[in-house]
Amino acid sequence: MFSVIVKLFLTMILSAVITPFVVKLAYILGAVDKPNARRVNIKPMPTMGGLAIFIAFNFATFALLREQFPTHELFSVFLAECIIVLTGIIDDIRELSPKAKLAGIFAASLVIYFLAGIRMNEVTLPIIGSFNLGWWSFPITIIWIIAITNAVNLIDGLDGLATGVSIIALFTMGVMAYFFLNFTNVYVAIWIFAMVSALVGFLPHNFHPASIFLGDTGSLFIGFMMAVFSLKGLKNVTFITLLMPVVIMGVPITDTVYAILRRLLNKKPIMQADKHHLHHRLMQLGLSHRQTVLVIYGLSLVFAFISLLYPLSTLWGSVLLTVGVLIGLELFIESIGLLGDNRQPLLKAIQKFVKRLEKKN
Numbered sequence: 001m002f003s004v005i006v007k008l009f010l011t012m013i014l015s016a017v018i019t020p021f022v023v024k025l026a027y028i029l030g031a032v033d034k035p036n037a038r039r040v041n042i043k044p045m046p047t048m049g050g051l052a053i054f055i056a057f058n059f060a061t062f063a064l065l066r067e068q069f070p071t072h073e074l075f076s077v078f079l080a081e082c083i084i085v086l087t088g089i090i091d092d093i094r095e096l097s098p099k100a101k102l103a104g105i106f107a108a109s110l111v112i113y114f115l116a117g118i119r120m121n122e123v124t125l126p127i128i129g130s131f132n133l134g135w136w137s138f139p140i141t142i143i144w145i146i147a148i149t150n151a152v153n154l155i156d157g158l159d160g161l162a163t164g165v166s167i168i169a170l171f172t173m174g175v176m177a178y179f180f181l182n183f184t185n186v187y188v189a190i191w192i193f194a195m196v197s198a199l200v201g202f203l204p205h206n207f208h209p210a211s212i213f214l215g216d217t218g219s220l221f222i223g224f225m226m227a228v229f230s231l232k233g234l235k236n237v238t239f240i241t242l243l244m245p246v247v248i249m250g251v252p253i254t255d256t257v258y259a260i261l262r263r264l265l266n267k268k269p270i271m272q273a274d275k276h277h278l279h280h281r282l283m284q285l286g287l288s289h290r291q292t293v294l295v296i297y298g299l300s301l302v303f304a305f306i307s308l309l310y311p312l313s314t315l316w317g318s319v320l321l322t323v324g325v326l327i328g329l330e331l332f333i334e335s336i337g338l339l340g341d342n343r344q345p346l347l348k349a350i351q352k353f354v355k356r357l358e359k360k361n
Helices: 002-029 050-064 071-094 098-116 134-155 161-179 187-206 215-232 240-250 250-265 280-282 289-307 317-335 345-360
Strands: 122-125 128-131 236-238
Touching: 002 050, 002 122, 002 187, 002 240, 050 071, 050 187, 050 215, 071 098, 071 215, 098 122, 098 215, 098 289, 134 215, 134 250, 161 187, 161 215, 161 240, 161 250, 161 289, 187 215, 215 317, 240 250, 240 317, 250 280, 250 289, 250 317, 280 289, 280 317
Parallel strands: 122 236
Antiparallel strands: 122 128
């Protein structure tokens, strides 16, 4: 394990060293994010930073840690990665339509399902018992990959935000893979930690004030790999194994779910971008750029710690924990007005209940 740790450290160094070269390449290729009404940057910024993460990560898996991974799975996932990264690079240079990006994610998902063989196969639920997903395995796996990939893509709105949140989520996922999930080999945890190392090396260049953005090259790649890694623990789904990755990725998933609800309630297209995401709302409440990022890091850490409680809990303990998380999350979302200032049903219900108690007393 000492050898593995040293190689992971080298991966981090490599990511940090090659990022400045990717900055220069981004300018040459025209992958530059220009200020507009939806952006928070006030000057043109090189994007496509995910390319540095992609290179460092794959150098680690194909060179430094090659003996750790099964050949067929490694090369199959690499092919899918290339599709995702190519989609991101094109989008960072020319800006693809949402449908074109979705097509790229879908194509990469097909490689994961059919070639890599990474998929959900069986579900075990309380009372109901175990049952094979059969043909449902295909749409559920594809939807899972597309949803997680887009969730990370949507949260990439501030310097270092998606990178830091992903580091926290992936590190937690790696800890669970190593200590709690019954994998026949520890290579999945090492695979995840290789990704974490590449992200840590990139973060100093991406944290506010950033010298380069992740771009869709980075956010799509990170989200896609998070989806693939989580599927390694969801081959045979139980109530708890399904909840763990959802809670670990609580910040991007929450932001995505409430963005969809907000647009539906306002009768706007689901794919239409806006400036009402979690980070936008926190900044509108008066937090600075750096403070907003740090608050969301803190929220991600809370989700991470909660997720670590699931393997230690009983079934009913997990149910109560989930209910508590959902109530707490709803109160937080309503308090910052993520759905709108007039959409606070739980807070208003609590206020009415408190007023009734005061009248009785």
